[in-house]
Amino acid sequence: MDQQTVVEKLKGRIGQVVGVSDWLVIDQKRIDQFAECTDDHQWIHVDVEKAAKGPFGKTIAHGFLTLSLLSAMGQCIQLPFDKSEVQMSINYGLNKVRFLNPVPVNSRVRTRVTLAGVEEKTPGRILLTYSHTIEIEGQAKPACAAENLGMVFLK
Numbered sequence: 001m002d003q004q005t006v007v008e009k010l011k012g013r014i015g016q017v018v019g020v021s022d023w024l025v026i027d028q029k030r031i032d033q034f035a036e037c038t039d040d041h042q043w044i045h046v047d048v049e050k051a052a053k054g055p056f057g058k059t060i061a062h063g064f065l066t067l068s069l070l071s072a073m074g075q076c077i078q079l080p081f082d083k084s085e086v087q088m089s090i091n092y093g094l095n096k097v098r099f100l101n102p103v104p105v106n107s108r109v110r111t112r113v114t115l116a117g118v119e120e121k122t123p124g125r126i127l128l129t130y131s132h133t134i135e136i137e138g139q140a141k142p143a144c145a146a147e148n149l150g151m152v153f154l155k
Contacts, residue, residue, distance in 0.1 A: 003154055007126060009080040010118040018115045018130070019076035023108040023137060024069060026061045031105060034065040061103040066144050070132055073111040074148070077130070085155055092127060092149035101141040108137040116147065126152045 028048065035041050043050045044060055051059040071091065103109060117129030127149060134144040 003120065003124065003126070006081050006085070006154065007118060007120050010115065010126065010128070013080060013115045014118060016115060017112060019074070019078055019111075019113040021073035021076040021110045021113075023110045024073065026065070026103050026105065026107050026109060028059060028105050031059060031061055031065065034062055034068070038062070038064065040064075056102055056104060059105045061105070061107075061143075063099040063144070066099070066103055066109065066134055067097060067146060069109070069134075070111065070146060070148055073109075073134075074113065074130070074132070074150075076111070077113050079115075079128075087124075087153040087155045089150050089152045092151040095129065095147040095149065097144065097146045099144050101136060101139060101143050103136055103143045109134055109143055110137075111135070121151070124154045126154070128152060 031045050035046050040062055044054060044056065045062055046059065048059055112133045112135060114131040115128065116131040119127040121127050128151075130148045130150060132144070132146045132148055133142045134146070136143050
C-alpha cells in the first residue's frame with residue numbers, strides 16, 4: 001500500500017479509539033523500582049508508614065511512572081494498515097501531559113487511546129498524534145491525560 005493510501009486510511013480514523021490496553025497493577029515494588037532508577041524517593045511514593053498518615057492514606061505512584069507506561073500500554077494500538085508495511089515506529093515526543101488524579105498503590109491502570117492527528121512528513125514517514133487517557137480502575141477521574149507523538153516509518 002502506498003503512503004497516500006495509508007495516510008487517507010489513518011485520517012479516516014481521527015477521533016476514534018484505536019486501542020484500550022489491558023489493566024496493569026501498580027504495586028509498591030514497581031513504585032520503589034521507579035524511585036531507584038529516577039532518584040525520586042519522595043515519601044508519598046516510598047515511605048509506606050508515613051504515607052499512611054498523609055493526604056492519600058497510602059503511597060501513590062510517581063506521575064512520571066504513570067506516564068512512562070505509555071509505551072508498554074500503547075502496544076494495544078490497532079491501525080488500519082498491515083504491520084508488515086511498517087519498518088519501525090518511534091516515540092517522537094509529547095505535546096501535552098496532565099496528571100489529574102493520583103494512582104494509589106495496588107491500583108490497576110490502563111490507557112484508552114484515540115487517534116488525534118495524522119501528518120505526512122518526508123516520504124515514508126507519517127507523524128501520528130495519539131490522545132491517551134490513563135484510567136484508574138473504579139475511579140471516574142483519570143490518572144493522566146497525555147498527547148503522545150509517534151513517527152511511523154513505512155517500508
